[in-house]
Amino acid sequence: MSGYNFAYLDEQTKRMIRRAILKALAIPGYQVPFASREMPMPYGWGTGGVQVSAAVLTPEDRFKVIDQGADDTTNAVSIRRFFERTAGIATTTATRDATVIQTRHRIPEEPLREGQILVYQVPIPEPLRFLEPRESETRKMHSLAEYGLMHVKLYEDISRHGHIATTYAYPVKVEERYVMDPSPIPKFDNPKLSDCAAIQLFGAGREQRIYALPPYTTVASLDFDDHPFDPSRADHPCGLCGSVETYLDEVIMDDAGGRMFVCSDTDHCETRQNAGYRGKDAG
Amino acid sequence: MYVAVKGGERAIENAHAWLAEERRGDTDVAELDIQQIREQLSLAVNRVMAEGSLHDPDLAALAIKQARGDLIEAIFLIRAYRTTLPRFGTTKPVETAEMACDRRISATFKDVPGGQVLGPTFDYTHRLLDFKLAAEGEPVTAEQRDADPAPVPHVTEFLNRESLIEEAPRDDTPPPDLTREPLELPAARALRLQALSRADEGFTLSMAYSTQRGYARNHAFVGELRVGTVPVEMEIPELGFAVEIGEITLTECETVNQFKGSRTEPPQFTRGYGLVFGHSERKAISMALVDRALRWEELGEDNSGAPAQDAEFVLYHADNIQASGFLEHIKLPHYVDFQSELELVRKMRREANAQTREAAE
Numbered sequence: 001m002s003g004y005n006f007a008y009l010d011e012q013t014k015r016m017i018r019r020a021i022l023k024a025l026a027i028p029g030y031q032v033p034f035a036s037r038e039m040p041m042p043y044g045w046g047t048g049g050v051q052v053s054a055a056v057l058t059p060e061d062r063f064k065v066i067d068q069g070a071d072d073t074t075n076a077v078s079i080r081r082f083f084e085r086t087a088g089i090a091t092t093t094a095t096r097d098a099t100v101i102q103t104r105h106r107i108p109e110e111p112l113r114e115g116q117i118l119v120y121q122v123p124i125p126e127p128l129r130f131l132e133p134r135e136s137e138t139r140k141m142h143s144l145a146e147y148g149l150m151h152v153k154l155y156e157d158i159s160r161h162g163h164i165a166t167t168y169a170y171p172v173k174v175e176e177r178y179v180m181d182p183s184p185i186p187k188f189d190n191p192k193l194s195d196c197a198a199i200q201l202f203g204a205g206r207e208q209r210i211y212a213l214p215p216y217t218t219v220a221s222l223d224f225d226d227h228p229f230d231p232s233r234a235d236h237p238c239g240l241c242g243s244v245e246t247y248l249d250e251v252i253m254d255d256a257g258g259r260m261f262v263c264s265d266t267d268h269c270e271t272r273q274n275a276g277y278r279g280k281d282a283g
Numbered sequence: 284m285y286v287a288v289k290g291g292e293r294a295i296e297n298a299h300a301w302l303a304e305e306r307r308g309d310t311d312v313a314e315l316d317i318q319q320i321r322e323q324l325s326l327a328v329n330r331v332m333a334e335g336s337l338h339d340p341d342l343a344a345l346a347i348k349q350a351r352g353d354l355i356e357a358i359f360l361i362r363a364y365r366t367t368l369p370r371f372g373t374t375k376p377v378e379t380a381e382m383a384c385d386r387r388i389s390a391t392f393k394d395v396p397g398g399q400v401l402g403p404t405f406d407y408t409h410r411l412l413d414f415k416l417a418a419e420g421e422p423v424t425a426e427q428r429d430a431d432p433a434p435v436p437h438v439t440e441f442l443n444r445e446s447l448i449e450e451a452p453r454d455d456t457p458p459p460d461l462t463r464e465p466l467e468l469p470a471a472r473a474l475r476l477q478a479l480s481r482a483d484e485g486f487t488l489s490m491a492y493s494t495q496r497g498y499a500r501n502h503a504f505v506g507e508l509r510v511g512t513v514p515v516e517m518e519i520p521e522l523g524f525a526v527e528i529g530e531i532t533l534t535e536c537e538t539v540n541q542f543k544g545s546r547t548e549p550p551q552f553t554r555g556y557g558l559v560f561g562h563s564e565r566k567a568i569s570m571a572l573v574d575r576a577l578r579w580e581e582l583g584e585d586n587s588g589a590p591a592q593d594a595e596f597v598l599y600h601a602d603n604i605q606a607s608g609f610l611e612h613i614k615l616p617h618y619v620d621f622q623s624e625l626e627l628v629r630k631m632r633r634e635a636n637a638q639t640r641e642a643a644e
Binding site for chain 1: 291292294295359362363365366367369462463464465466467468469595599604605607608609610611612613615616617618619620622623624625626627630631634
């Protein structure tokens, strides 16, 4: 697209974002303030992720965008087109072929490899926000590693419900220092955060924060000795590829209670189907 | 058989085409042009310029047309465009004391040097629908006279001369740029004013109104409200002096608020300040009241816990582009998150039912 710089943002802005990314990588899990720009899509649509992607993309990259695990959700389509138009880069839906993957709410099922970058769209970067609405307070709590409030919240969940009632955006502790919000991924995905070969970058546009996990960072989901973390999933095989290990979407089929469960990661599911795996609902 | 939903791309294209058709409306009706919007919907244009933080009436009019009259959407278009513009430099501070006023009123004095000038105001119109406007109305020409060449000094200056109002000493520190640095707290007054100037009019109005009703009441008198044009000057390094690069319309409101005194200082009035692009009185007055409420700490007042006193609350929630984006994003797909909650609720219900059965047995 003429009239705009490669990947939309001007080079000064990209430099500013890259500085924030480098700082974030140097202090894993720490939220780095950055001068988020107003993007041509609304806050809440992934402006943080888009700015981080714009700052790390090079003309040689192959870009994948997923929303809810799928490449064809409307906002994933929209963001992919944005970079096709403004950066003219190659895109793909195959996790293994992508060098940069922007995601909303999922981590791909296929383990990521070195050299890949996973960019998360983050709505509320502050894991303590719903316990303490004031930014001035939560920053203090992080600097003092004062996370008692979070443990109390999780404990109260257990005493009230018998379970920790957080099922997505489940808080994690990074290298035994910062408590971090992994973005609203289901807690099923939390184990994939840890010891990951790829670089993981988190961008929150409206809240003006970037944070990161360098490759092979230890990330632990908060839990208790007698209530260990449980990355639960719907107890069904995928209707299309038959996998019993993936995260599933529940699709309502009719108004008589008919439903089927299918992989949320569409690329992973298709790859398995192409390899001959079949679920009970596959035609 | 279930087929994974495909075709997002075509759906988006079709939606955009439909939107464009709806925007145009009935093609038997003449299309609006940008000049019409700029000239005849000028207060909408002003609001878009103020909250879009870009003084360009033509672009604001274009944005209003493109947004189908949705002003927040128009403000968004202007903001997104504004971010891409290169920064050539900074203009000199405008001298609002030298404003060529279209309107200038003081609520604190019956008359003041420079006079009370009503200007083009709705204030004393009776809000009766003018059905003549529905037909093609003849253009109205207002009576004219030559502008009074006498200066129109700020009303608060008269109070200042007697030290009846707190000093507002000149501060030449370059103000921070909200659009180039992340908002961090505590925010100095210059930054707060910057945020308020582009804040949502409705939010600012309600915050200001809440102070009037007693949530951090600071009783404001409108010392002065002025609307008019000021020249904008910029220092050109190659020339070594400042040249006038244009003229902008501003609305400025200075409030005179409840006094305070201490052992060292005799009682004096305090100030609230509002300055907005274009003719935007409601916004300028609201801004002045909220500014004053946010100054509780530096003026040694009590924090009564009112929302308008809470800088973090006000500054983090005043921007309508941030607010509407985050609010509306909940219509995007969330089924992955929802699924995880669904599983947990089902599991807890199973356990609860099992317990009830056990108890019954």
